[in-house]
Structures are given as structure tokens and as C-alpha cells.
Amino acid sequence: MKEAFSARMLRIHFGEDDRWQGKPLHEAILAKCKDLNIAEAIVFRGIEGYGAGSRIRRSRLFSKDAPIQISIIDTEEQIAKLIPFLDSVVEEGLVASSAVEIIRYSRVSIPPTAR
């Protein structure tokens, strides 16, 4: 099954050792996305990078501060629901937002409300 529609994509950048309530921030954000039934979320670990504060983030033997990027895709309304949560948990980081066109393929048809 194939559907095409307009949507919004967020990319959130921060470091792997950033935490929220004791657990890794990326896991917390992903869990929130799942709660909100966000359509697609994926966490990437970068090899090296820098961001807020111009501190180079790199994974070393004893420190795990690789750069993390989360890509999140859903409709404008769904993304809007997530923003207040991000405001409260991301202390140091960057959120990039862009309008995108998407095509979704699925093996079974999913009613729009169950997304």
C-alpha cells in the first residue's frame, strides 16, 4: 500500500552523554515519540562532530560523547505535540525543522487515526 502526503521532519542534534531523568536523552525522546504515536523516528550516532559550545564530540575509549542525531517525521499537528516536550528536555542542542513530501509504503493498510 502506498500513500503520499506533506509532512514535517525534525532533526535533533545533541551529545550521547546527555541525560534526562537518569536515562540517555535519545532514549527518552524516542520513548516520547512512541507515546505520541509519531510515525517514524530513528537515532543516529555520528563518528565525530561539534555543536553548541564548539566542543568536539567524539567517542573515546572511556568517554561516550559521540554526536547524536534523531530524525523524526510526521504530520505538522503530530510534530507540534512533540515540541513542548523537546523544549523541556533538550538543554544544549539544536533542532532543525523542514517541510517535506513523503511517500509511505506499508504491507497492510493502516487507518490514519492509528498512525
Next chain:
Amino acid sequence: MLYPGKAVKVTIYLSEGATHHGASVYSSILDFLFYRGVAGATVTKGIAGFGADHHMHSSSTVDISDHLPLKIEFIDAREKVDSLLGKLEELTGSGLIEVQETTVAKPAQVSNPKKTIPPSHLKMEGKAQMMRIFVSEEDRWKNKPLHEALVEAMRANDIAGVTVYRGILGYGAHRRLHKDKPLLSTHHGSVMLSAVDTAQKLRDFLPLVDQMVEEGLVVFSEVDIIKYAYKSLDDGEQMATPPTGNSTA
């Protein structure tokens, strides 16, 4: 698709060890022919031979055994072959290409004829599109990982550049949480392919994505290409480097 009657047979002679952008030439050519919808192709390995350099290569000389001769043969209609020759010449490098008239007495049976993909021109401008494809790492297409098949298909269709990213955590259409477990040899993660080219080229490629991706998400966004090292096919270069880092999407 072959029909009985006049056709053209192409034979390419090359060395087994020859490489093109890091991949062996014969597999690059075979991928190219496959994804361009050629009716069929066969690679034959020689046991001894010599070429333009007049060095005798045989399987008994262990140290140069990766220079053994290879022969790739395929048969297709004249127009089809003409449309492929330019790219083939580039891929073949120092090898030899022979084209001869032939007659097809009986074409091979095709169970499900594939659509042929027209060759496209390479032209890049400041504005471009980024296509991201989100699939699962365990998705397969024709017995190979889907993301690998997609990269091969894009390469064969001259998409300027594509990178596959493996996610460390994620979920998608099937609502199943993917987590990368470093100690397990088989990964069951989410992967993202990020390809950049003109909107037209990506749209032209989409029918193939439709065929290959059963479950997944394709995201299109407008991007401005700021730095783009790109050489045309005529200069003997094929792959362009997509912008790295954070795009302006």
C-alpha cells in the same frame, strides 16, 4: 525484452582484477546491465590469455592470477545497446568491447517482464532534492539486503550520490522498536538511505523504489547544494559526493 529476429551481441573483454571506483569492473558492469533492464548477461572466466599489454596471464602464475581474462556477453536490441555503450565504455576502462550483429532464433522465457529505465542525463544545479528512504535492515529484495539493492539500483541509474546510515535506535511503519545490539552478529536496526540529485532524476527513479520497497517511508525535501564536487561522465568519473554534514533541508 528480446524478440526473435535481428539483435546485437556485445562482448566485453577485461581483466578479472580490474576495479572501477573500488568495485570490481565485472560486477559494476553486471549491476549496470541488470538495473538498466538488459535481457540477460553472462560472465565467463578464462583460464589463460593476453590483452593489449601483451602479457601472458594464466592461472598457473599465482602472483598475477587476478589478471585472468573475463568475458561478459549480452544480447539486446540495437537501440538498447546504443543507449548503454557510452556508460559501458567508461566502465570497461582499458578493456575491449566488441559489438556484432546476431539473430535471435528464440528468446529466453520471461516470467515477469521488467520495465526498462530510460538513460538519464547528468546535470546538477544549485537547487536539488534530497530523498531519504527509511527501511529496516532485515528487509530483503531478491535475496540481498534491500538497502544494498537500492544503492546498486541508484548507482546503475546514475543517481549522483547516496549514503546508507545505520540507526542505533528507532521504529517505523511496523511499530517495532529496533535497537542495535553490538554483540549480535545480525543487526535488526533501522537504516536510512540519503540520496541527492535533481528532482527530475529522483522522481524518475521512484517507480523502481515502488517495486523494491514493500514497507518503509520515503521523504523528499528541497536542498541547496553548497559544495558539490562533480565531474561529468565524459571525464571518466561517475560518482559525485553528496554534501556531508547537516544539509539545509
